[in-house]
Amino acid sequence: MSDFLLEFVEITQTIGDGLFFGTTYALIGIGFSLIFGAMRKLNMTYAAASLAGAYVGLAAFTFVNAPAPVVFLISAFASGLVGGVVYITCFRFIPINNHLAALMASIGALFFIDEIVVHTTDGSPLTFPAMFDDVMFELGPYGIRGDLLFVFAVCIAGTVGLLYVLYRSRLGLATRAVSQQDVAAQLCGIDVHRTNAVTFMLAGLLGGIAGAMTAASVGVLSPLITVPLTVKGLIVSVIGGLGSIPGAIVAGLLVGGLENVFLYFRGVNERDMYVLLLLFVFLVFRPNGIFGSAIERD
Numbered sequence: 001m002s003d004f005l006l007e008f009v010e011i012t013q014t015i016g017d018g019l020f021f022g023t024t025y026a027l028i029g030i031g032f033s034l035i036f037g038a039m040r041k042l043n044m045t046y047a048a049a050s051l052a053g054a055y056v057g058l059a060a061f062t063f064v065n066a067p068a069p070v071v072f073l074i075s076a077f078a079s080g081l082v083g084g085v086v087y088i089t090c091f092r093f094i095p096i097n098n099h100l101a102a103l104m105a106s107i108g109a110l111f112f113i114d115e116i117v118v119h120t121t122d123g124s125p126l127t128f129p130a131m132f133d134d135v136m137f138e139l140g141p142y143g144i145r146g147d148l149l150f151v152f153a154v155c156i157a158g159t160v161g162l163l164y165v166l167y168r169s170r171l172g173l174a175t176r177a178v179s180q181q182d183v184a185a186q187l188c189g190i191d192v193h194r195t196n197a198v199t200f201m202l203a204g205l206l207g208g209i210a211g212a213m214t215a216a217s218v219g220v221l222s223p224l225i226t227v228p229l230t231v232k233g234l235i236v237s238v239i240g241g242l243g244s245i246p247g248a249i250v251a252g253l254l255v256g257g258l259e260n261v262f263l264y265f266r267g268v269n270e271r272d273m274y275v276l277l278l279l280f281v282f283l284v285f286r287p288n289g290i291f292g293s294a295i296e297r298d
Helices: 003-039 046-064 068-090 099-121 146-168 170-180 182-187 192-218 223-240 245-266 268-285
Strands: 136-139 142-145
Touching: 003 046, 003 142, 003 146, 003 170, 003 192, 003 223, 003 245, 046 068, 046 099, 046 192, 046 223, 068 099, 068 192, 099 223, 136 146, 142 146, 146 170, 146 192, 146 245, 170 182, 170 192, 182 192, 192 223, 223 245, 223 268, 245 268
Parallel strands: none
Antiparallel strands: 136 142
């Protein structure tokens, strides 16, 4: 195989691995977009709640030796419960028009959750169970990691499930009604606070899947992941268009693929710098994102 062809295979392999892992970024971005679409507010606690659920799942694995699929389910449901608590403590009793207070409250909750994790684990990374990590599929010159394929499949299933709930259920109808005009939704008999709380829990459920899949794909769970995952989720949300779920999906895959390309050419020290540069380019030339529109209420 010539050097040019070998490098082409390595680059396309890198992009493919990035796309598989990018589904976790897409899930985090979807969670940010879902909450922003419902309340026009950013929940900065979202990624921290996702990883908190992963730690609960890891505790089940450590103390009762739960199998890996059960660990992932526990992580998802625990993150959903944390999402509900975050809504009650940081959003429920703050006036809907006071966006800054809700933002600062969620930032405070982000660091609070992070500190709980740090003190509980002494800040040390912990081994997280993975599935199919010893499986490798060969497709011509390419190799597909079994664990990344599993992460990709689970994240796709979670995304499809969310889209079904949003567009084929009463909860989804209520969520979309509240996001369009909360006063009109109340006049139609929709409990806005209950709908928002369930939306937070649903987003938390999705985030728990993303947190567990992120930890499973790298093999460890560490408090150091919280802030980078928060930043990546925000980047994906902005690039895709705040409030746009299709945009978050496309942007998550885009960021995942390009992140691996930056890693291949420039190394781990410069990878995040170029991802932030990508965000800057979108803010300058397409500030509303790929599928976003002007941010305003009807």
